[in-house]
Amino acid sequence: MTRRLRAVLAAIAAWVPAGVLLASPPSRWDNLPSTLATHWGTSGRPDGFTGTTTTWTVALVVTLLAGALATAAATMWHRFGPGSRLLLGVAGGVGGAAAGIWLATAASTAATGSADDARISWRLSWFFIGLAYGIVLYALAGRAPATPAGDPSENVTPDAMTLAPSQQAAWTTVLRSRLLVGATAVGLLIGVAALATTAPRSWTWAVLVVPAAVLLVLAEVRVSVDRRGLRLTAGLLRLPFKRIPLDRIARASVENIDPLRWGGWGYRVMVPGRSAFVTRSGPGLVVDLTNGHRFAVTVRDPRTPAALLNALRHREPVG
Amino acid sequence: MFYYYTNMLFTVDHASPLALADQIAAQVRGGLGRGELEAGERLPPARDLAAALGVNMHTVLRAYAQLRDEGLIDLRRGRGAVVRGHVNAERIRLIELARAFVTEARRLGLADDDITAILKEVRP
Numbered sequence: 421m422t423r424r425l426r427a428v429l430a431a432i433a434a435w436v437p438a439g440v441l442l443a444s445p446p447s448r449w450d451n452l453p454s455t456l457a458t459h460w461g462t463s464g465r466p467d468g469f470t471g472t473t474t475t476w477t478v479a480l481v482v483t484l485l486a487g488a489l490a491t492a493a494a495t496m497w498h499r500f501g502p503g504s505r506l507l508l509g510v511a512g513g514v515g516g517a518a519a520g521i522w523l524a525t526a527a528s529t530a531a532t533g534s535a536d537d538a539r540i541s542w543r544l545s546w547f548f549i550g551l552a553y554g555i556v557l558y559a560l561a562g563r564a565p566a567t568p569a570g571d572p573s574e575n576v577t578p579d580a581m582t583l584a585p586s587q588q589a590a591w592t593t594v595l596r597s598r599l600l601v602g603a604t605a606v607g608l609l610i611g612v613a614a615l616a617t618t619a620p621r622s623w624t625w626a627v628l629v630v631p632a633a634v635l636l637v638l639a640e641v642r643v644s645v646d647r648r649g650l651r652l653t654a655g656l657l658r659l660p661f662k663r664i665p666l667d668r669i670a671r672a673s674v675e676n677i678d679p680l681r682w683g684g685w686g687y688r689v690m691v692p693g694r695s696a697f698v699t700r701s702g703p704g705l706v707v708d709l710t711n712g713h714r715f716a717v718t719v720r721d722p723r724t725p726a727a728l729l730n731a732l733r734h735r736e737p738v739g
Numbered sequence: 740m741f742y743y744y745t746n747m748l749f750t751v752d753h754a755s756p757l758a759l760a761d762q763i764a765a766q767v768r769g770g771l772g773r774g775e776l777e778a779g780e781r782l783p784p785a786r787d788l789a790a791a792l793g794v795n796m797h798t799v800l801r802a803y804a805q806l807r808d809e810g811l812i813d814l815r816r817g818r819g820a821v822v823r824g825h826v827n828a829e830r831i832r833l834i835e836l837a838r839a840f841v842t843e844a845r846r847l848g849l850a851d852d853d854i855t856a857i858l859k860e861v862r863p
Binding site: 583584586587588589590591592593594642644646647648653658719720721724725728 | 746747748749750751752753754755781783784787788790791792793794
């Protein structure tokens with residue numbers, strides 16, 4: 421069985437919890453009232469109740485999302501590498517757990533015919549069995565292919581730019597996202613409207629302010645290369661959030677950046693030994709550090725800053 | 740998702756007989772003339788550029804003031820130096836020609852009145 425086929429089988433198997441939900445709608449049960457016991461106290465008596473149709477619908481949506489997630493993970497098998505296997509496992513666990521919760525709560529209430537008298541007892545194990553379905557998918561998916569190194573023909577280390585000892589050079593560019601600013605504004609408006617209509621406590625405003633501030637800070641980022649090294653500055657606050665001095669740089673090169681191999685879009689520190697500011701897939705400036713780490717940032721013409729860094733790093737470092 | 744600004748490379752030569760401010764201003768003019776810098780784009784903050792090039796901040800401000808006087812950029816507190824809307828490559832080449840003309844006239848010892856007289860003379 422090929423690796424690819426195993427991933428596809430795992431993705432198909434990830435839809436099984438959704439199938440279980442579709443095969444067991446409330447109408448298929450005898451003796452199921454319109455309200456389910458969904459939470460039990462330490463005494464074993466139920467103390468939380470939810471509508472039967474609501475419980476089934478929510479569980480179905482969760483299993484459908486899990487199936488979609490697993491399918492996406494399987495289609496990105498070759499690009500995402502080990503992350504795909506993990507996602508398949510997570511999707512299996514989440515979907516399985518949702519199906520387990522539905523079966524356990526519905527069966528508990530159906531057994532007595534009334535939510536007030538329902539006991540979950542051993543049926544709680546169905547939740548854990550559902551959760552363990554994630555392990556099954558993880559095992560079924562098998563080892564992911566090692567992440568490919570990309571097309572090496574596109575990765576070049578430009579020669580150092582010619583700079584006379586009396587010359588000083590600085591390169592700068594700005595990455596700005598109108599979408600990020602727009603999305604933040606829309607998100608804020610929705611949040612404000614939601615808070616205004618639900619009579620919030622005063623501290624709930626903080627929930628809005630923090631993500632909005634983060635988004636606005638990252639909406640404009642200035643990338644500069646000069647005698648101080650490579651630095652990324654958050655535009656609105658002029659906050660340097662990434663600084664790499666010249667004496668820590670071993671080599672600067674141009675590479676084709678695949679966001680999935682660098683941990684995704686945005687400011688990323690997910691992959692060990694790698695960090696990146698990625699705004700799209702395409703050419704980027706990649707810096708190899710003296711400690712073996714790598715840093716990448718996507719810019720329009722990475723050749724110039726790479727050549728400049730290669731010229732500057734031979735000079736005496738300047739504070 | 741991201742909007743890309745034109746990349747800007749500034750180089751200054753401390754050994755050049757040209758003043759550092761003139762060198763910086765010339766690089767911006769070059770970028771405008773080649774169409775690499777477009778209307779609405781922002782030049783790096785003077786403080787940043789000065790630190791990057793190892794020159795005094797007032798040198799960069801002098802360069803930016805020169806560009807503002809030529810009508811190439813707007814200098815506003817808080818917004819920094821922004822390339823003006825009507826700026827085009829032809830106009831910049833014309834300014835460069837005028838600059839060469841004035842420099843040559845000064846070398847020949849002509850005063851302002853003589854220079855404007857020559858301009859009136861060549862007008863069709």
